[in-house]
Amino acid sequence: MSGDDERFIMVNGIRRELTGAQAEGSLLEYLREELDLTGAKNGCGVGACGACTVLVDGQARRACITKMSSALGKEIVTIEGLEGPGGELHxxxxxxxxxxxxxxxxxxxxxxxxxxxxxxxxxxxxxxxxxxxxxxxxxxxxxxxxxxxxxxxxxxxxxxxx
Ligand code: FES
Ligand code: FES
Known part of the structure; x- marks a missing residue:
């Protein structure tokens, strides 16, 4: 398997294949700019405020200081992923x-x-x-x-x- 085949992440249960450029940068940039998931906020951008917190394999992580390279193959859950099947709140x-x-x-x-x-x-x-x-x-x-x-x-x- 080539490195390219391994470039994916799971976001709110959906597998996302990544281009080379998408696999660089921060998880927060990817979520907000590539997937338009803007629930995670860019408060400080340096890991100091927690506004960007998402789950990475069940652990709370600050997406602004999480590199995409360290999120490859992992399960990400954002606030958008908490909505129930009928749109109900968590x-x-x-x-x-x-x-x-x-x-x-x-x-x-x-x-x-x-x-x-x-x-x-x-x-x-x-x-x-x-x-x-x-x-x-x-x-x-x-x-x-x-x-x-x-x-x-x-x-x-x-x-x-x-
Ligand atoms: S935006 Fe403040 S910790 Fe990430
Ligand atoms: S920062 Fe305004 S509700 Fe928490």
């Missing part, structure tokens, strides 16, 4: 709305992806664990309290038996 999205965890909304996609990575590992994280999980995500609006409330609410709904 429980985290619903909980963020209900808890007043969204003001300007700029940080929200990254916050939700970091929270989703946490809930993929822990069904009933403590408030402290939630705070740790979102510690790399900056929010200038909410003071974080409502965001932690939202993640707790989503956890209860996603894992009612936990």
């Amino acid at each position: 429980p985290l999205q619903q909980a963020f709305i209900e808890s007043g965890a969204i003001q300007c909304g700029f940080c929200t996609p990254g916050m939700i992806m970091s929270s989703l990575a946490l809930l993929g590992k822990e069904k009933r994280p403590s408030r402290e664990r939630i705070r740790q999980a979102i510690s790399g995500n900056l929010c200038r609006c909410t003071g974080y309290q409502q965001i932690v409330d939202a993640v707790e609410l989503a956890a209860r709904r996603m894992y009612p038996e936990a």
Whole structure:
């Protein structure tokens, strides 16, 4: 198999073959500019704000400092990938709305992806664990309290038996 045959990534369940140029640069550039998936935000571009957070093989990663070369062959999930088959919101999205965890909304996609990575590992994280999980995500609006409330609410709904 040549190197070219291995140049693909999975994005929200769809296999994307990559040209040589697409396989260079950052994952955030590829998602936003090539796929028009603009949910992941370009806040700082240097790994400091978390607004660009996506899942890479289930782990929260900052797409602005993730090179495409390191994402080849991996499963990427963006906020757009959370929509249900009928267009319904993910429980985290619903909980963020209900808890007043969204003001300007700029940080929200990254916050939700970091929270989703946490809930993929822990069904009933403590408030402290939630705070740790979102510690790399900056929010200038909410003071974080409502965001932690939202993640707790989503956890209860996603894992009612936990
Ligand atoms: S845009 Fe990636 S961490 Fe700020
Ligand atoms: S809601 Fe505005 S930055 Fe978080």
